[in-house]
Amino acid sequence: MSTLPEGFRCGLVAIVGRPNVGKSTLLNRLVGQKVSITSRKAQTTRHRVMGIHTTDTAQFVFVDTPGFQTRHAGTLNRAMNRRVRETLADTDLVMMLVEAGRLTREDRQVMELLPADRPVILVVNKIDHAKDRAVLMRHLQEVAAAHAFTEIVPVSAKQGSNLEELLKTLEGYLPENAPLFGEDDVTDQTERQLAAELIREKVFRLCGEEIPYAVAVTIDKFEEEGRLRRIFATILVDRDSHKAIVIGKGGEKLKSISTQARQDMERAFDGKVYLEVWVKVKGGWADDVRMLKTLGID
Numbered sequence: 436m437s438t439l440p441e442g443f444r445c446g447l448v449a450i451v452g453r454p455n456v457g458k459s460t461l462l463n464r465l466v467g468q469k470v471s472i473t474s475r476k477a478q479t480t481r482h483r484v485m486g487i488h489t490t491d492t493a494q495f496v497f498v499d500t501p502g503f504q505t506r507h508a509g510t511l512n513r514a515m516n517r518r519v520r521e522t523l524a525d526t527d528l529v530m531m532l533v534e535a536g537r538l539t540r541e542d543r544q545v546m547e548l549l550p551a552d553r554p555v556i557l558v559v560n561k562i563d564h565a566k567d568r569a570v571l572m573r574h575l576q577e578v579a580a581a582h583a584f585t586e587i588v589p590v591s592a593k594q595g596s597n598l599e600e601l602l603k604t605l606e607g608y609l610p611e612n613a614p615l616f617g618e619d620d621v622t623d624q625t626e627r628q629l630a631a632e633l634i635r636e637k638v639f640r641l642c643g644e645e646i647p648y649a650v651a652v653t654i655d656k657f658e659e660e661g662r663l664r665r666i667f668a669t670i671l672v673d674r675d676s677h678k679a680i681v682i683g684k685g686g687e688k689l690k691s692i693s694t695q696a697r698q699d700m701e702r703a704f705d706g707k708v709y710l711e712v713w714v715k716v717k718g719g720w721a722d723d724v725r726m727l728k729t730l731g732i733d
């Protein structure tokens with residue numbers, strides 16, 4: 436991109452919505468790589484994560500946010516909601532996600548946060564789930580009536596359908612600007628941060644209901660030797676009983692967590708990874724402001 440075309444566009448696009456609507460899945464699809472972790476469970480994303488997509492004519496800087504929390508008011512949830520508000524304050528454009536065929540009280544609460552002075556594109560995700568076209572149309576009318584959206588674009592993040600159309604729509608609202616990132620950049624996260632997130636994703640995916648929310652991951656050592664990375668990490672849990680679940684019978688669960696995380700890291704870093712994961716009890720971390728700062732959440 437040495438010669439910047441006349442009229443190149445670049446801007447920040449916030450991705451907001453209630454938990455579990457598919458914000459991170461959409462981000463990864465648009466970027467073409469896993470930069471933000473996803474799972475079937477709500478409240479997977481805790482940090483603000485940037486994903487960058489560059490074309491010949493534009494650079495989209497997407498900002499993934501935690502699903503906006505309306506149920507519990509712990510220190511972690513307050514910090515996550517603050518992230519959503521901050522992101523909305525300094526973006527050029529907003530994508531609000533809802534699930535096809537569903538409009539909940541939580542969706543409406545997110546709508547109340549939307550800025551009135553910037554374009555807001557409503558993205559209706561998971562259209563692969565909406566088999567009945569009449570139901571989908573009724574739902575589209577219902578959400579269109581709920582807020583003054585600039586445009587409405589139905590997509591399936593999982594199947595990758597209608598994403599070209601979405602990018603084209605978004606590009607029209609990006610301001611004229613030089614690119615903020617290099618054309619090969621895909622995220623603003625460090626490898627260290629991404630490594631911790633990939634481990635947390637496996638805990639979300641492989642452990643039962645209650646564990647994931649009581650878990651945080653720290654990277655204790657991250658060394659590079661040529662193309663080999665040696666990574667030493669700790670999974671922090673709230674109680675001894677949680678530690679036993681994360682480790683599993685004969686250490687099987689922890690082994691799966693670290694094998695799958697290592698495979699994702701090797702893909703993301705394009706090189707071999709030696710990974711060692713430990714589990715430690717550190718009760719109450721989610722309500723500990725200092726701990727959240729250490730984890731980069733607050």
Ligand SMILES: Nc1nc2c(ncn2[C@@H]2O[C@H](COP(=O)(O)OP(=O)(O)OP(=O)(O)O)[C@@H](O)[C@H]2O)c(=O)[nH]1
Nearest residue numbers: 454455456457458459460474478479480502592593
């Ligand atoms: N069927 C279907 N499932 C989807 C689609 N997009 C996302 N999902 C699934 O929805 C679940 C939640 O996806 P995430 O991307 O983690 O959702 P999120 O909005 O980032 O969730 P939080 O970070 O917890 O707020 C996962 O199981 C995804 O596979 C889609 O287009 N179709």
Ligand SMILES: [Mg+2]
Nearest residue numbers: 458459479480
């Ligand atoms: Mg997410």
